[in-house]
Amino acid sequence: xxxxxxxxxxxxxxxxxxxxxxxxxxxxxxxxxxxxxxxxxxxxxxxxxxxxxxxxxxxxxxxxxxxxxxxxxxxxxxxxxxxxxxxxxxxxxxxxxxxxxxxxxxxxxxxxxxxxxxxxxxxxxxxxxxxxxxxxxxxxxxxxxxxxxxxxxxxxxxxxxxxxxxxxxxxxxxxxxxxxxxxxxxxxxxxxxxxxxxxxxxxxxxxxxxxxxxxxxxxxxxxxxxxxxxxxxxxxxxxxxxxxxxxxxxxxxxxxxxxxxxxxxxxxxxxxxxxxxxxxxxxxxxxxxxxxxxxxxxxxxxxxxxxxxxxxxxxxxxxxxxxxxxxxxxxxxxxxxxxxxxxxxxxxxxxxxxxxxxxxxxxxxxxxxxxxxxxxxxxxxxxxxxxxxxxxxxxxxxxxxxxxxxxxxxxxxxxxxxxxxxxxxxxxxxxxxxxxxxxxxxxxxxxxxxxxxxxxxxxxxxxxxxxxxxxxxxxxxxxxxxxxxxxxxxxxxxxxxxxxxxxxxxxxx
Numbered sequence: 406x407x408x409x410x411x412x413x414x415x416x417x418x419x420x421x422x423x424x425x426x427x428x429x430x431x432x433x434x435x436x437x438x439x440x441x442x443x444x445x446x447x448x449x450x451x452x453x454x455x456x457x458x459x460x461x462x463x464x465x466x467x468x469x470x471x472x473x474x475x476x477x478x479x480x481x482x483x484x485x486x487x488x489x490x491x492x493x494x495x496x497x498x499x500x501x502x503x504x505x506x507x508x509x510x511x512x513x514x515x516x517x518x519x520x521x522x523x524x525x526x527x528x529x530x531x532x533x534x535x536x537x538x539x540x541x542x543x544x545x546x547x548x549x550x551x552x553x554x555x556x557x558x559x560x561x562x563x564x565x566x567x568x569x570x571x572x573x574x575x576x577x578x579x580x581x582x583x584x585x586x587x588x589x590x591x592x593x594x595x596x597x598x599x600x601x602x603x604x605x606x607x608x609x610x611x612x613x614x615x616x617x618x619x620x621x622x623x624x625x626x627x628x629x630x631x632x633x634x635x636x637x638x639x640x641x642x643x644x645x646x647x648x649x650x651x652x653x654x655x656x657x658x659x660x661x662x663x664x665x666x667x668x669x670x671x672x673x674x675x676x677x678x679x680x681x682x683x684x685x686x687x688x689x690x691x692x693x694x695x696x697x698x699x700x701x702x703x704x705x706x707x708x709x710x711x712x713x714x715x716x717x718x719x720x721x722x723x724x725x726x727x728x729x730x731x732x733x734x735x736x737x738x739x740x741x742x743x744x745x746x747x748x749x750x751x752x753x754x755x756x757x758x759x760x761x762x763x764x765x766x767x768x769x770x771x772x773x774x775x776x777x778x779x780x781x782x783x784x785x786x787x788x789x790x791x792x793x794x795x796x797x798x799x800x801x802x803x804x805x806x807x808x809x810x811x812x813x814x815x816x817x818x819x820x821x822x823x824x825x826x827x828x829x830x831x832x833x834x835x836x837x838x839x840x841x842x843x844x845x846x847x848x849x850x851x852x853x854x855x856x857x858x859x860x861x862x863x864x865x866x867x868x869x870x871x872x873x874x875x876x877x878x879x880x881x882x883x884x885x886x887x888x889x890x891x892x893x894x895x896x897x898x899x900x901x902x903x904x905x906x907x908x909x910x911x912x913x914x
Contacts, residue, residue: 466566466574582786624700
């Protein structure tokens, strides 16, 4: 520090010398020489790190959440978790980073979006890209062959964010998976049922769940003349049909990926079809597709799936869509994606999909990649795209100018006169100990009007008012904030009365 102070003094003196020479209109050579000395001293001094300015912002593709936004988020999570638990799921958690080798080779072209970390003591690590691959690693590591689990956690993608559309580099996934050997399509149908239950409960708008099968896709590509080496890259092109026209997809396949135009046209005849079980029946009769073993298996399973979906009462929400080609390498069977529908502008027009809300599918080979003996554990699951859901719910609340409570406080402990802080502290402590969500203002002698205004602003439904007369009578004045009605309640009955009014269970079990 002393050295820096000495240098700063030299810089100051040299600066004054330069300014003096300029005022005296000294020769240009002399001024230039002294300016050179000043610059050398400044370079020697370097920047003052304690005074450096920095930009206050979150990293690209991330965001902070205000109390209001977190309240919305918690309500959405509550709907999702209640549904997962209703269907008998257990909850697990895994590390936010995995060994790099665990993640690589599982995501096809998207592997380039994985965040790598620096070498940590000989371990090459990466941030998790999704929750499915860590789940498969967890199953293999613990030698589990049967589990129904959910997992809600953050994942990371080194992507180009589009935050206005709910696309981030750090975001939550809400996953539900069923692992185990079961009869065909029963777990798959339940996953689709769960997806529909959650999206219906959240009331974010009309939606459609597109369904396909990787075996049908692979069989279709094979009969159309696509080489095995091009299956995955052609898949990624076809998967863009929900965003761009067939002509653009065809141009990409032919111009960028080297597919013959006649092969692309044959693919186009199939992937532009969508419908229900009748389309499955139609393709089962297709002279070429029905001769492909993979496609035939996929179509047979889809027919069975539609039977179960009808029994679950959700077949009207499902569309068999041959253009659905989920890009992840690990899918082996049924795949699905839920999209929010936009109301058609003109009567008779098809509703438009405006973004994926949930997706998933069957991945029977993933666990075997981690098992030393290659033992397979069949799995099927789904993931809810909560970030997009948050964006929609927030926009809707803003449009409606709806007030969102950011706390769950049930009662404010208030006083009507001065010098009652001790009594307020005693009462609020009694309420906390009884499991009541209670607050008080952090002032010795707050005005009653200020305390009531705080309740209105925070949405607190009840006020427990202590006054000198109430203390003498052994009662507490309980006031409803909305109706302004007041009743005297015996102190020993206050907890039960608050629980009764707020719908809280009368005992904590």
